Amino acid sequence: LNAAIGFVQEYRAERAMAALKAMAAPTATVLRDGATAVIPAADLVPGDVVLLEAGRIVPADLRLLEAARLRVEEAALTGESVPAEKTPAPLPAEGLPVGDRTNMAYKGTTVAYGRGRGVVVATGMQTEFGRIAASLQQAEEVKTPLQRRLTRFGKNLSFAVLAICGVVFVAGLARGEPPLPIFLVAVSLAVAAIPESLPAVVTISLALGARKLVAKQALVRRLPAVETLGSVTYICSDKTGTLTLNRMRVEAYYCDGVIRRAPEAGGPWDELLLALALSNDAGQGPTGATVGDPTEVALVAAAREAGVDRAKLERRFPRVAELPFDSERKCMTTVHRDPAGGFVAFTKGAVEAVLACARDVRPPLLAVAERMATDGLRVLAVAVRRWRELPGPIDPETLERDLILLGFVGLMDPPRDEAREAVTMCGAAGIVPVMITGDHALTARAVARRLGIVDGDGAAVITGPELAALSSEAFEERVTQTRVYARVAPEQKLRIVTTLQDQGQIVAMTGGGVNDAPALKRADIGV
Structure with a gap:
């Protein structure tokens, strides 16, 4: 019964999630041997020259050679609400965030306007998209508070049962009881003390909770997450499309x-x-x-x-x-x-x-x-x-x-009307809201101020380059005091979530972009 209920609930959730996943460029227009050809995106190799036009998905990471009024929608990768303007001009410095690399077009982003031409510099797992996929595979899923408590309860119960059975067996021998019967009595006691129905009771309770959440349009992929929702202390949220409308x-x-x-x-x-x-x-x-x-x-x-x-x-x-x-x-x-x-x-x-x-x-x-x-x-x-x-x-x-x-x-990109109310409710429930975005610091601070995440203009905002320069010890001291992170890379979102968890916090992460995926997987709750 336990296995059946868990399987049905998670199978339905996985089917619903699979229907929502689609981001790929099936074909690419390339210039080979002086002629234009349309080939599968999987056949691209570094050095191919790709032609871009409005409405097409970028099939690989490209170094732009030409850009005629070219703007690329990079919200899924960087979190910016406005399409990024592109130019073939060299960058002013090395090590810039993805959103500031104006002479690059990245796999999985969409050409919003204009046209361009670029040479393939990375494909597959070597692309920025691929790097996120790799970090997603490396990100470990953590056990929920309920799972940790049940594990601890199981260990303590096992030790207690073994100790009691040992006492019963020794006491029986001391009274002159035959060894085999008293051993069977001790084993019977151990079997009777194990709560065999506990997993089924927990699963049924969580399934009922998941059913109630479905009525509120919340899809639960993993049943233990139902209990974790009540234990959250920090909620880290992406900005674009989550806290804001994703519409200028x-x-x-x-x-x-x-x-x-x-x-x-x-x-x-x-x-x-x-x-x-x-x-x-x-x-x-x-x-x-x-x-x-x-x-x-x-x-x-x-x-x-x-x-x-x-x-x-x-x-x-x-x-x-x-x-x-x-x-x-x-x-x-x-x-x-x-x-x-x-x-x-x-x-x-x-x-x-x-x-x-x-x-x-x-x-x-x-x-x-x-x-x-x-x-x-x-x-x-x-x-x-x-x-x-x-x-x-x-x-x-x-x-x-x-x-x-x-x-x-x-x-x-204005905040959602319901987002400020949600932030207020989080504060009343003792949950600390944190904004993590790839957008600019000024924009992030302004949106956070309007939502009530921070107060005043002097609130500290940590940017991606500043975060990269912080040692682990220095960041551990600041992580619980910082409410807004701007211009951060996907791996830095993962670092923020992990550091909060290392300090004993139960972290929920919300986001809808590809750049949020590693942090979503690592968080105690991914929404």
């Missing part, structure tokens, strides 16, 4: 000299919203939803929420020219025919890049942008210039100069 959203606006959480109406605000809607390459999918780069989608959504109808504006202001975004200029420009006469050009991009092309830039503007960035926002500047005639030639030197700044928009 405009959180702040700066226009007409003020910062607002929502846009106002009239004057320069209307022109800012016009720019957000028109200077945008997001499209409409088959279902009617806006699709494209997450940042572009967020800007369109912000304009729509403010009452701006993009479709109508595109008919009134048809696009006649554009300068696509590139990583050197760090901005993009679109030119539209103005129904009032002439042409209007909107430019948006990195704050420094746009301000360098603008006129009448006041010093406080940089301070405003820095203040917004300190709140964990990704800040974009938006500017405009009007023309009587279509300028020529259509190049950055012509279009992107003497701009008039309209304002800034600040975007971030």
Whole structure:
């Protein structure tokens, strides 16, 4: 009965989990002998030149040779919400975190935008994906508190039973009892003292608990985890997609000299919203939803929420020219025919890049942008210039100069509404929440502050490079005091969980990315 109940419960869970696992690049487009060919990804070898385009999964670790507006979705590997911009330029230093290696594309990530070409430098278990798989195999599963207590109880019970049986056997001999009968009495006593039904009782109890959890949409893979949930003292959580929505959203606006959480109406605000809607390459999918780069989608959504109808504006202001975004200029420009006469050009991009092309830039503007960035926002500047005639030639030197700044928009992947309540409940239950992410430190601190994981701006955040420089002894002293880790690698997440366990903590780990897998396996509870 014990074996049957355990097998049925865990078999169902494994089947459900197997249905959720799928991340592979079955084919790759390569350049061999001067010709383009599509081959199975498993046939790639180091030195092959692979062609990348939007929507394709990167089939191996690549050193980029060309990158045309290339952006790669690396959230599963690094935890970043925004697709990473890629360039073939050499890196400024060695030993950078995966998220900062802008001239590399990694196996299992997805091309979100643009196209590129790269040479294969690693395949299979030599890739970053493979390294995570290797550490997953090396990560040891720990026994649950219930398993440890049952093991200890079994040992103590065995010693007690053997001692009592020995006393009974010796006492019988001392009374002159025949050795064989008194030996059988002692053995019978030992057999009677063993609680044979205990495993079945424990299994049935855990199965009932697992059934209740299923009703709350929690799938239990291993029955002992049911009891471990009640013993957790630390819960380590990934940020992207777990604590946050994994969807960019405009959180702040700066226009007409003020910062607002929502846009106002009239004057320069209307022109800012016009720019957000028109200077945008997001499209409409088959279902009617806006699709494209997450940042572009967020800007369109912000304009729509403010009452701006993009479709109508595109008919009134048809696009006649554009300068696509590139990583050197760090901005993009679109030119539209103005129904009032002439042409209007909107430019948006990195704050420094746009301000360098603008006129009448006041010093406080940089301070405003820095203040917004300190709140964990990704800040974009938006500017405009009007023309009587279509300028020529259509190049950055012509279009992107003497701009008039309209304002800034600040975007971030916002926390889930239910996440703050969950953090509060953890604190009330005596569970310490810890955020572990591959994202930037400023973003991690801002999200942790909004969720209540840390208080104030001065809360300590340990980054991946800082963690790598800490000795085991130094980290053991700081691990129980640190609530936020940023820019960490998968093996460092594993180190954090292991160090907490070494100090006697019962650790739960939550996360949905490939980079969370080793820590999920090592933790007492993996969610």
